[in-house]
Every structure is written in C-alpha cells, then in structure tokens.
Amino acid sequence: MSGTIEVKPAPPAPVVKQAVAGVRRRPTRRAAAGRSFGRHWQLYLLMVLPIAYFVIFKYVPISNAVIAFKDYSPIKGPWGSEWVGFRNFELFFQNPVFWTLVKNTFYLAAYTVLASFPIPIILAVALNEIRVGVFKKTVQLVTYAPYFISTVVVVSMTILVLSPQLGFVNDAIGLFGIPKVDFLGNPDYFRHIYVWSDVWQTTGYSAVIYLAALAGIDPALHESARIDGASRVQRIWNVDLPGIMPTAVIILILGVGNIMSIGFEKAFLLQNPLNQSNAEIIATYVYKTGLLNADFSMATAIGLFNSVVNLVLLVVVNFVAKRITGNGLWS
C-alpha cells in the first residue's frame, strides 16, 4: 500500500473523468479495487492501526487456540508445542466436574434469558402508555441508572442487602416471622440471586431499545385501531407487540447465542465456598484452571468447547428464527 502512497499523492476525481469519457463498460473487481486504493489511500492508512488491533487481539488469540490440541510448553510457544490431538477434550469430558459445569452454565444462562427477555418489553410498553412527563422521565432515569454501576458494586450491594446481619431483606422477611436466611451461603438461592440482580441492573437499559422500536411504529396504525374502537390492551396486543417483534427476535437470538458465555465477572464475584456447587460455571472454571493452576492447554480446550457450543447455538437459533418469523441476524 505504501507504494500507492508515493505514486498518487493527490486523489483524482474519477466521478468527473468517467462522465467525460462516458465509459459504459462494467469495471472489473480488480480495477474497482485499484481505483479505490488510489482514491482512498488515506482512509486505508487510517484503518491500519485498528485492523492491526483486531488481528493482534482477536485473530491471533483464535489461532493461539490450537494449544487446546497441544501440550502447551511456554518455551516452545503455541505452535512449537507437541500435538496431543483431542486428549484435553477427552480428559475434560471424563472429568466428573464436566456435567456440573455444563448444567450450571446452561441453567444460569437459560434462566437469565427467560427472565430478562420479557421484563424490559413490559417496562417499555408500560412507559409507552403514559404521557410524556416528569413521572415517565423519572421512571426511565431511575431504572436506567443501575446499568452504569459496576459489577463489583452491584455484587457488593447484593451481598450487603441480603446479608443476615446487616441487610434489610432479612429484616423485612423477619417481620413475617421468617427466620434469618444466609442467602449467599446456600446454593439453592444462587441462581435466583444471580438472575434477579441482573434483571435489576439491566432492565431499564434494555427497555430503551424497545422504546425506540415502539416510537417507530406508524401512528396511523394506532389511530385506525382507535377509530375501530380498540381498547388500550387490544392496541398493545395487536399493534405494539407485532411492531416490536423484529427487534425482540434479534435480542432473543443474541440472548440465546450468548447462553453459554454467561458473564464471568458476576458469577465469580458472587461465588463463595458455600454456594460453589451451583455457582461454578465454565467461565470461572477456565479462569481457575488456566490462570490459577496454570494448565493453559486444558483451560483453552474448555474455553474452545464453550465458544463452539455458543456459535453453534447462535447459528441454529438464527436459522430457526428466520424460518419462523422471517427475522434473523444475518440474511
């Protein structure tokens, strides 16, 4: 590319040239590429650094993932290490912890998708029903706020609020004569805590997308429905919900596609030795195997298994969604 820079310091004006020459012939791909390089060399130059970023920090790691099939030795590097085939995967699948991890990850993720999919829609539809005013703005501003708080803080708040000694939740249930519960010390509560604190944090944010979709619905539809005597509920059901369907499908696909890559940070922070049996997920196990036990190959194999399952889920769900609703992530 640097050659082009030397040769063509000033961009020509091909638009004018073409018009004058009156060339009708379809330009070949190669010619189109050449012309684009010549004309936009500055833009290509601009992209060098960002593209290098993606190559180095996204694509090199993908190629580094070969160590999942190797016995990684830090001295020999990812490509120089010995091949071991699928040994790491076999060991992982045979490990008694495998099913626990898959089950925990899947339950947690599925529960998250099921809970955090409908609630923002309900919030957005409800907000859409009331007039623009102070109340609407306040609800939006307040429900949106937790999204900006860090995971560490949300987890800390959860722990404090649920704490048997300090938290108000135990005080509140105490009023009904229920004895104090150590919520985080009991594996049975872990999933609920994880999911509902997540809903608390993200509902306001997710609702914004649906509000945008609702605002894009042709007002004429609402108008004619009103004239036909449709009630508010009927209009929500027959106008609003179909109107936001495409958006909802995309978000659901993305949610299902991410089902296995459920957040490391939060699960890790909420974990403690007492709730471990339900709280250990693939992501946290990868961290522990890889960085704490320094078993790089095994950790990469587990991570790769996770990524592949994820990608397959995404492709399948996208295919199904396209068949059923006609909407998908890609065409």
Add this chain to the structure above:
Amino acid sequence: MSVTLQGFRRTGRRPEESRRTAIEETRTDKIFLVGVKIMLWLALIVVAVPLIYIVANSFSSASAVSAGRVLLWPIEPSIKAYQEAFGDPLIMKGYLNSFIYAIGGTLISVTLTIAIAYPLSRKTLFGRNVVMSALIFTMLFSGGLIPTYLVVQDLGMLNTRWAMVIPSAIGVWQVIIARTFFRSTIPDELYEAATIDGASDLRFLWSIVLPLSKPVIAVIALMYAIFQWNSYFDALIYLKDPGLYPLQIVLRNVLILNTLSGSTTTTNLAQQLEQQQLANVLKYALIVISSLPVLVIYPFVARHFTKGVMVGAVKG
C-alpha cells in the same frame, strides 16, 4: 430490523396524543392506565430502594449501621466513613489509577474507533464489507481467555498500565454506532463538494466530518469511559502489582473478600468492635464513592446515551 425514529425525534411524544380529545377514553382503558402506573411505581421503588438504602447507610453512624437500624434515611448522620475512605492510601491510589485508565483508555479507544468507523462508512471504499464481517465475527467467536492472555504476555504488557487500555481498546458495538452515524448524517454531496474544492479524505474527515459528529463522539467516549471505569476483569487477570490496581479491584478486596487494610491490630476489645463497625459503614461509603463519578455525569449523559443505544439498535 429497520427502526425509524421519525415522530419520536420530531416531538418526543406520540402523535396520537394531540388528538386525544377526538375519542373519549373508555372506563376499562382508564382502569388499565391506573394499573400501568401502579406497575411503574413498583418498578421505580424496586430499583430506587436499594440505591437509597446504600446512600442512607453510608451517611449513618457506625453503630446504627451495625444494628441494622438504617433504612431510607441516615440515622445519627455522620461522614466518618467518608473521611476514613478518603484517608486510605490504597483506596485513593485506586481512584487515581481508575482515572488514568478511564481518561487514557477513552482517548485511545475513541481515536481508533473513529479511524475504522469512518472509512467503513464510505460506500465507495473497496473491501469495507469484508472488514466489517471480520469485525462482527469477533463478536460471535473468540479464542478465549488463555489465548488472549498469551498474546498480552508475549507483547510484554503483563503488569503494565498498557494491559488496562490496549487489549480492550475497540468495541465492535461502538464501531457500528459510529459508522451508522457517519453514514446517515454525512451526505455524499458534502464529500463531493469538498473533493472538488481539493480536500483530501483526511482533510475532509478532520475539518468536516468530526465537527459534525460531536454528538456521536461524545456518546462513544462516554461509553468507553464508563466501561473503563467499571472494568475489573482485565485488572484481575493482567495486573499483579497493587500499585497499578484500579478502584474496582480495591473495592472487591475490601467489599467482597473483606480484607480491610486496617493495620490497627489492637488488643483492646472495645476498639476492635468499633473498628469492625466502622468497617461496615465503610463498605457503604465505598460503594457511593466509587459510583459517584459515573452517577454525577449520568443525568446529563443519559439522553445522549439513549440516542446511542437507539442508533445501535437501528443496526447498519
């Protein structure tokens, strides 16, 4: 999923509302509306109560907090916890580090994002679809934690400030938002006019596109800044030196692992109890302090942020 923002943009209210008088609300509709309002009040309370609870506790006395007497209003108001927190060198160091990462990281991220988003927004750029697909692919599939860690290690970034700002420098989502903005607000005619006047691509970007794109630059800058401020995972895996720790790691150590820096190993029982009680309030104060920068700017940026999310939702 093409979402038009017309109507909403113009007036910010649904057009039907101006004609509300045309058809009277029925009884069931009115009841339904009351139900909707009750629901929204509930949502408001559920979100707001924990937030107020934390703030109220942070401003209360240590004994009141430990006795669990605080709910929504400070009991025996005190700012002792804040004095303690601001006096702690570890916390202050974390605060400073977080600012360094947030400001430096945002500068790098925004520059790189624009550098790729603008060219990709140009329809005459050969190969832009290939590049875009390659970017989006990274959203769907990644090598994983360890392979990425190896790259950072090989680059010699482990345990340096660079590890906090470089490996997570560009977000594909932000690229999409910026690209969509450039594509939909910078008309081709403007570019043609500028080229005829002899402007090069870079010149056009610098003197025309960037000044016209302040809103989107602000949005992506805020997104990066807030993510950087809240980021914790990168620090956990890449940093070992406590002097480099951002606030979130310090917070986790104090709040979740309960490792207070309290060096006062006193044998006096009364003093120990007091120390323990103070530790409890300190947790609440720390939560407030660490969220403060974000929450202070939040009401001002929320509107722009919303727009950013919407542009993102329109999808390019």
